[in-house]
Structures are given as C-alpha cells and as structure tokens.
Amino acid sequence: MSLDVTARLRARDLDVTVSVADGQTLALTGPNGAGKSSLLAVVAGLLVPDTGRAVLDGRVLFDLDAAGRGPWVPAHDRGVVLLAQDPLLFPHLSVLENVAFGPRSRGAGRRRARAAAVQWLEAVGAAPLAHRRPAALSGGQAQRVAVARALAADPRLLLLDEPFASLDSTAAPALRELLRRVLAGRMAVVVTHDPADVEALADAEVRLEHGRVAGAS
Ligand SMILES: Nc1ncnc2c1ncn2[C@@H]1O[C@H](COP(=O)(O)OP(=O)(O)OP(=O)(O)O)[C@@H](O)[C@H]1O
Structure with a gap:
C-alpha cells in the first residue's frame, strides 16, 4: 500500500x-x-501530464504513454482529497453540511453523513461552529472545517498545499498540532516552506527544484 508517481509535463x-x-x-x-x-x-487528477504513471494502493490512477494515451481515472474517483491553501468551503452550505458533503456523495444516508460530520467537527475542535455559514468563520476556523471535510471523505491519500499559508503565526501552531494528530498513520503529502511543518508532520521529505527531485531524506 503506497503511492508511486512518475510524471512529465513540458x-x-x-x-x-x-x-x-x-x-x-x-x-x-x-x-x-x-x-x-x-x-x-x-x-489529484486536476492536471494531465504529457506522460507518466501513478499507482495508489495497487490501483492505477493514470498510465499515459509517450503519446499521452492510456488509462486515466477522473479526480472524483481517485480516493484522493486535495486541501488547498484557501479552504474553498461551499458558501451556501452550513459548516455541518460542508463536512457531510463527502460522506453523502460516497453514498451515505443523510443521518449517517451528519453523524460522521459531527464526529469530525469534534475531532478538529470545530463542533460549536456546525451551524454557521463559511462567511462567518475566521481563516483559522475555516481551515479546521476544511480539514474535517477532507477527512470525512475518508480519502486513501490526503494532499495538503501549504495548509498554514493564509494563517497568522498565532493560528498556525494549533492547526499544525491538529494535523499532526489526524495525519498519524495516514498517507499524505504536504507542501510546505516551513521547516517546523517538516519536523512536526513528515516521515520523509522530497525537495523539488526546477521541476526535478533535488533531494530526498
Ligand atoms: N496555471 C498555470 N499555467 C501555466 N503554468 C503554470 C501554472 N501554474 C504554475 N505554472 C508554472 O509551472 C511551474 C511550477 O509551478 P508550481 O506552482 O507547481 O510551483 P510551486 O513549487 O508550487 O511554487 P510555489 O511555492 O510558488 O507555490 C512554474 O514554472 C510555474 O510558472
């Protein structure tokens, strides 16, 4: 069980x-x-490489030959969730409905999806915010809710793109501690510029430069 990806995109x-x-x-x-x-x-399946292959838990996500032809699993069917810098919550849904969205779209009934959402909101310390709209959240609160929404979808792989970039230095440590807890034992990739994130969150590090792997540890 692992992720192996090779990709070339001119x-x-x-x-x-x-x-x-x-x-x-x-x-x-x-x-x-x-x-x-x-x-x-x-x-995540949002960008198509010219050529390459990715396998997640033994399942081919894409396998594109030199002509760019071959299997391609669409984003929604990969079991991969991307948590962007901007939390990108659905503005017209409550916090609870945002978190319940993943389980609902994976076929859970309304009651079970809401129960899962409540459980994840509790796990990230955001249960009191359940009935707010995203517009009524601070940046740090919205990121906590976005983490709950990502995990409620039960991804096989979680991708996080600079999850603390939009947070001030007082909010970042609490969210880092939260992620340290919820990422334990999960497969995840976290993009970061901060050595504190690498220290707190990562089991391994790959450094990219000019689109190439420049170092791994
Ligand atoms: N939407 C886009 N269209 C075309 N080229 C892009 C686009 N986004 C990024 N690029 C280019 O692709 C290359 C890789 O950019 P990418 O955003 O993946 O780097 P990054 O390591 O995530 O950078 P950062 O730390 O600034 O977020 C760069 O040369 C960039 O200019």
Missing part, C-alpha cells in the same frame, strides 16, 4: 518520480515555481 517543466509509503506523510519542499503544486494537481 508546459510546467516537470519531470519527477516520487513515492509515499503506506501510512506516511511526505513533505514536499522547494522554492517558488519548483513544481510542488503542479505535482499535487497531477496526483
């Missing part, structure tokens, strides 16, 4: 091979423009 000057072991969190680091977000987008 338009982004990306040419990488990266693996994540089962239950591990990989930190993806490197300077601006190194290709970190592009690689997450390829794994």
